[in-house]
Each structure stands twice: as C-alpha cells, then as structure tokens.
Amino acid sequence: MSGHTTLPEHERELLHKAVRLQWVSLFVMALVVTSVGLVAGQSQAMRTAFAEDALALLPPIVFLVGVWRTGKSRDPDHPYGHHRAIGAGHLVAAVTLLVLGASLVWNGASGLVKGEHPPIGVFSFAGVTVWAGWLMIVVMAIVMVPPMILGRLKMKLARPLHDKVLSADADMNKADWTTGAATIAGVTGIGFGLWWADSVAAILVSLSILWDGWKNIREAVRDLLDARASEIDSAEPHPLVDKLRDEADRTDWVDRATVRVRDMGHVFHSEVMVVPRRGVDPTVDQVEELRRRCQELDWKTDDTVVVVMHHLPKELVPPDQSSTSGTNT
Amino acid sequence: MGTRTWLALVAALLVLLPGCTEPDFPRDPEGTLLRAMGGELRVGVSENPPHTEVADDGSVSGEEVEIIQGWADSIGAEVAWSDGAESVLMERLKLGELDIVIGGLASDSPWTTHAALTRPYAEVNGPDGKPSKLVIAVLMGENALQSSLERFLISEGLEP
Numbered sequence: 134m135s136g137h138t139t140l141p142e143h144e145r146e147l148l149h150k151a152v153r154l155q156w157v158s159l160f161v162m163a164l165v166v167t168s169v170g171l172v173a174g175q176s177q178a179m180r181t182a183f184a185e186d187a188l189a190l191l192p193p194i195v196f197l198v199g200v201w202r203t204g205k206s207r208d209p210d211h212p213y214g215h216h217r218a219i220g221a222g223h224l225v226a227a228v229t230l231l232v233l234g235a236s237l238v239w240n241g242a243s244g245l246v247k248g249e250h251p252p253i254g255v256f257s258f259a260g261v262t263v264w265a266g267w268l269m270i271v272v273m274a275i276v277m278v279p280p281m282i283l284g285r286l287k288m289k290l291a292r293p294l295h296d297k298v299l300s301a302d303a304d305m306n307k308a309d310w311t312t313g314a315a316t317i318a319g320v321t322g323i324g325f326g327l328w329w330a331d332s333v334a335a336i337l338v339s340l341s342i343l344w345d346g347w348k349n350i351r352e353a354v355r356d357l358l359d360a361r362a363s364e365i366d367s368a369e370p371h372p373l374v375d376k377l378r379d380e381a382d383r384t385d386w387v388d389r390a391t392v393r394v395r396d397m398g399h400v401f402h403s404e405v406m407v408v409p410r411r412g413v414d415p416t417v418d419q420v421e422e423l424r425r426r427c428q429e430l431d432w433k434t435d436d437t438v439v440v441v442m443h444h445l446p447k448e449l450v451p452p453d454q455s456s457t458s459g460t461n462t
Numbered sequence: 463m464g465t466r467t468w469l470a471l472v473a474a475l476l477v478l479l480p481g482c483t484e485p486d487f488p489r490d491p492e493g494t495l496l497r498a499m500g501g502e503l504r505v506g507v508s509e510n511p512p513h514t515e516v517a518d519d520g521s522v523s524g525e526e527v528e529i530i531q532g533w534a535d536s537i538g539a540e541v542a543w544s545d546g547a548e549s550v551l552m553e554r555l556k557l558g559e560l561d562i563v564i565g566g567l568a569s570d571s572p573w574t575t576h577a578a579l580t581r582p583y584a585e586v587n588g589p590d591g592k593p594s595k596l597v598i599a600v601l602m603g604e605n606a607l608q609s610s611l612e613r614f615l616i617s618e619g620l621e622p
Contacts, residue, residue, distance in 0.1 A: 250491055250603020252578030255612040262616050264488050264609055278465055326489035328603050 140399070141432045144294060151290045151299055152200055154283065155193040158302075161279045162189050162309075172272055181240055182316070189280070189309050191229045192302035195222035199298055203399060214436070217357075219298055219398025224353040226301035231346030233308055237339030244332040251323055251331055266320045273320075277313035280306035292365055295399055295433060297356070300365045301349045308342040362396040373401065373431055380427050381405050381439075386413045387423075391445050394434075403427065403437040406445055415441060483613075484606035494561050495537070495606040503539040505530055506551035508565030513596065516545045526564040526598065529583070533614040552576045552599065561601050562611070569595040578602050583615045585622035595622055 140148060166186045202218035205211070244251075256265040284306030291300035315334035322330020348366070355368070362371040374394045381390035388410045394403040405427055409415050420439050427437045485495045507527065509516045514524040522543050534541045544551075544560070551563045556576040567573065569582050582595030600608040615621070 252600070252603050252608060253488065253605050254578070254581055255609045255616070257581075257616050257621075262613055264483075264605070266488060266605070274468060274471060278468055281465060281468070323603075323605065324488040326491045326493075326606075328491040 144432060147290055147294050148200065148296075151287070151294060151296065152197065154286055154290070155196050155302075158193045158283050158287075158306075159190060159197075161283070162186070162193070165276045165279065166190065168272065168276065172268065181236070182312075185233055185236060185312065186309070188229050188233050189305050192222075192226040192298065192305050195225045196296075196298045196302060198222065199398070213397060213402055214400075216397035216400050219296060220353065220356050220396070222298040223301055223349065223398070224357065226298055226305065227346060227349030227353045229346075230301065230305055230308060230342060230349055233305075234339045234343035234346050237312065237335050237342065241332040241336035241339065245329055245336075248328075249332075250328040253320070253323060264324065266324050269320050270317050273313045273316045277310040277317075280309035280313075284310070295365065295396075297349075297352065297365055297398070301353075304345040304349065308338075308345065311338045311341065314338070356396045356398070359395040362394040362401050371396075371401075373403075373434055376430055377403055377405055377427055377434060377437070380430060381407050381423060384419075384423050386410055386415050386419060389445060391449050391451075393449060397436075399433070400435060401433045401437075403434050405437060405439045406449070407439065407441055408443060408445055409441060484609045488605040488609055490604040490606040492558065492601070492604060494601055494604040495610055498534075498539040498561065498607070499537045501539060503530075503534050503537075503541050504559070504561045505541050505543055506554060506560045506563040506565075507543055507545045508548040508551050508563065509545065510548075510566035513566030514564055520545065526566065526596075529615070529618070529620065530562060530564060530598075532618065533611055536614060537610060555599060555601060558601060561604070561607060563599040567597050567599055569597045571597075573599060576602070578604070578608050580608060580612050580615065582622045583620035 166183065166189075169186050170183045199218040199222035202215045205215045207214035243249075253264065253266045253269070255262050256268045257263075284303045287299050287303040287306065290296070291303060312335070315338040316331070319331030319334040322334070352363075352366070352368075355363070362374060363369060364371055371394065374392060377392045377394065378390055381387050381392070384407070386409050387407045390405060390407040392403060392405050394401050405423070407423070420441060424437060424439045427439065428435055484490075485499070490496065507514050507516060507522045512524055513526045514522065515527075516522055520543075522545065527543075531541060546554075548563075548565050548567075551560060551565070552573050553576070554560045555563050563577065567579065568588060569579060571579070573579065577599035578601070579597040579599055582597050584596045585593050586596060588594035598611065600611060
C-alpha cells in the first residue's frame with residue numbers, strides 16, 4: 134500500500150519532531166502551571182491566572198491523542214482513515230483559545246467596573262524582604278520564555294505538516310506569553326499606583342486572543358463541514374485544488390474536469406470528476422493512470438478517486454468555467 | 463522581541479529589585495501611606511481579647527493595638543482609633559473611611575472582598591482547636607501602606 138494513512142519519510146520526521154515538541158511542551162507547561170499555582174496563594178486573580186495557564190495544557194494533549202489516532206490505518210469501518218481526529222482536535226484547541234480570551238476579558242472588565250484595587254504586599258525569603266509585585270514580574274518574565282520558543286517552533290512545523298492543531302497550539306503559546314507580558318505591565322502599573330493597569334493590560338491582549346480563537350473556530354468548523362481545502366490561516370483554495378484539476382485537464386481524453394477536495398487533517402480526500410471527449414470511452418487503465426498522477430502530486434492527495442461521468446455536477450463547477458462547460462453540453 | 467532581550471530584562475529586574483521601596487514604589491493609588499506619615503492613621507478596633515480590648519471609656523489595648531502603635535510611631539503617624547463591630551468596621555474600611563482594621567482576624571476570614579489581608583504575623587489555636595493565622599486588614603489596594611506594615615511586622619520578628 135502506498136500508505137493511505139501514513140506520511141512520507143520527510144513528513145514523518147517532522148511529525149516525530151512535533152510529537153517530541155509537544156511532550157516537552159506538556160512537561161514545561163505543567164511546570165509553569167505548578168509554579169504559578171505556588172505563588173498564587175489566596176489571591177483570586179492569581180488563581181484565575183492559574184486556571185488560564187492550565188488551559189494551555191489542552192492543545193498539546195489533543196494533538197498527541199490526534200496523532201495517535203491518525204496513526205491507525207483505514208479499514209472497512211473507517212473507510213476515510215482516522216485523520217479527522219486532527220480536525221476534531223483543532224476545534225477543541227480553538228474553543229480553548231476562545232474560552233481563554235473570554236475569561237480574560239470578563240475578569241478584566243469586571244475588575245474595572247467594580248473598581249477593584251488589587252492588593253499586593255511584600256514577600257520575604259531568607260531575610261530579604263521585597264515587594265511581592267517584583268516576584269510576580271520576575272516569575273512571569275521567566276515563564277514567558279518557554280511558550281515564546283515553543284510557539285515559534287510549532288508554527289514552523291505546522292505549515293509543512295498541514296497540521297491545524299499544531300498551529301492553533303502555537304496561537305495558544307502566543308496567548309500565554311502575551312498574557313505574561315500583560316501581567317508584567319499590569320503589576321508594574323500597580324506598583325506606580327495605577328490600580329486599573331492590570332485589568333486594562335489584560336483586556337488589551339485578550340482582544341488578540343479572542344480574534345485567534347474566533348479565526349480558529351471558523352476554520353475548524355469549515356473543515357469539519359467539508360468546505361474546500363484551504364491553507365492554514367486562510368480561506369483561499371489550497372493550491373493543490375487547482376493542481377488536481379490541471380492534472381485532469383492536461384489528460385488527452387479528458388474534455389472537462391472539476392474537483393472537490395476536503396481537508397481530513399494532515400491529508401486530503403479528493404474526488405476528481407471528468408467528462409471524456411465526445412466519442413472517447415476511457416479504459417480502466419487510462420482512468421487508473423490519471424488517478425496515479427493525481428496521487429503523486431503531493432503526499433496530501435494520496436486518497437484521490439477519479440469519477441468518469443457524462444455531465445459535471447452544475448453546482449461544483451466554478452463560475453469561471455461554467456460558460457465553457459455550458460457550450461459543450 | 464527576542465529571547466535574549468527578555469533574559470536581559472530579567473537580569474536587569476533582579477539588579478533593580480532591592481532599590482525600590484514604598485512610599486515611592488509600590489505607590490498607593492489613594493496615597494494613604496504618604497498622608498499617614500506625619501499625619502493621621504485611621505484604625506478601626508473590633509474587640510477580640512487578647513488581641514484587642516476596648517475599655518468602657520473607649521481606650522484601646524491589646525497585642526494588635528501595640529503592634530499598630532509601634533508601626534505608627536515608626537512612620538511618624540498619629541493614630542485615630544475608632545471601635546465598633548467587625549462587620550461595621552469592614553464596611554467602613556471598604557468605603558475608605560478607615561485605613562486599618564484590627565481584631566484578631568484570621569487569614570482565612572471571608573473579608574477579602576472588603577480589605578487586603580496582610581501576611582500572617584502569628585499563629586494561635588482558633589475556637590475549633592485548629593491552628594489559625596492572625597492577620598491585619600488594610601485598605602484594599604493601598605500597596606505602599608500594606609507593604610510598609612508587613613515590612614514592620616517582619617522587622618519585629620512577628621512571623622508565624
């Protein structure tokens with residue numbers, strides 16, 4: 134089997150890298166969550182920060198579960214394979230982002246409306262007494278570094294792997310470190326007697342987190358509804374969609390062709406519909422040959438079927454082609 | 463911003479840390495500590511012997527009264543005492559009519575909505591026999607005031 138559910142060598146290596154990265158991510162973020170939990174103490178605000186940090190553990194978990202699931206090969210019970218696990222994971226990660234953003238906006242706004250003045254006292258250790266705000270700033274500056282690095286590494290892998298969970302998780306890491314930066318700005322502001330600084334800073338960064346969450350949810354739902362396959366962070370057709378149609382159009386016995394391509398997560402499921410030239414009845418070998426060329430276009434188009442028909446389904450023909458197909462029928 | 467920039471920032475903060483203290487940093491949003499230094503410190507006392515006691519003539523005494531008096535002396539503040547029920551004093555603290563409330567408050571008391579509770583200064587056995595940590599209530603978010611009091615508690619060796 135040319136591998137309907139397994140990836141080619143290079144991509145498999147990238148995926149291994151991503152899996153390793155996510156285990157590191159889980160470990161580091163668990164460490165971060167624990168340390169924030171330890172300095173949180175009784176403070177309600179810090180407890181919220183703790184809960185928000187804990188949310189960041191969810192995307193790596195759904196990624197690892199998804200990868201485990203996609204590793205299974207297709208069978209009669211799962212004729213399309215298990216790649217949709219990536220799509221489901223993308224939705225989970227996207228909702229997590231939105232929840233995080235909403236929680237930040239809510240806490241920031243209610244703090245402002247109620248006029249809450251956050252109390253921060255002193256911290257004493259081994260005979261040295263400093264304002265606890267300094268400690269928070271230092272802890273935040275340190276815990277910001279891992280998500281900054283991890284997020285960038287994940288984004289680099291997400292595109293070649295066409296893994297939207299990974300890209301949503303990179304957005305999550307970005308949300309993490311920007312919230313950390315907001316906390317630093319907020320606590321510094323509080324130190325200067327600006328009680329509203331923390332809330333305002335939180336609301337400012339939460340807007341970009343909300344946007345990322347919304348964008349990812351829209352994209353995840355699009356993919357789950359089998360919308361035309363697109364690149365990460367884009368609604369434009371994936372370049373492979375056109376390439377598949379061109380491949381069919383270039384075939385000498387093909388008169389007209391259209392394709393529908395859906396994103397299963399990592400890989401696509403593509404149907405190439407072709408109308409043969411008048412008077413030509415393509416042989417099974419000819420059809421198989423076209424299918425093989427389509428499969429070989431890219432590792433994502435491995436699961437491609439070719440359907441030969443008299444008329445292309447009208448709704449599936451893009452408007453720019455409908456005129457030519459209209460004259461020939 | 464690069465990772466290296468951040469590490470430099472962290473290092474800079476570590477160097478700057480001990481340099482700043484109240485009342486300049488942290489600063490009070492309402493400037494309470496600055497006002498109390500060389501002025502008046504408004505303290506509410508809710509009776510809870512032996513931490514606080516209120517005599518018939520309104521004069522106050524007890525461990526916590528002594529702590530506050532010592533701190534007020536150290537920052538050059540004149541204390542204006544007022545006594546009352548804990549809930550009334552807490553409401554007045556929330557409204558900003560008082561700066562401090564004492565009365566043998568426990569660190570797990572539910573007054574965190576009305577006041578900032580200091581770090582615990584002692585541990586005693588509560589009415590249920592379980593250990594309970596004693597704290598002092600400070601005007602919410604007046605971080606210079608709170609830090610100054612907490613610094614005084616630590617310097618006096620008042621730690622559980």
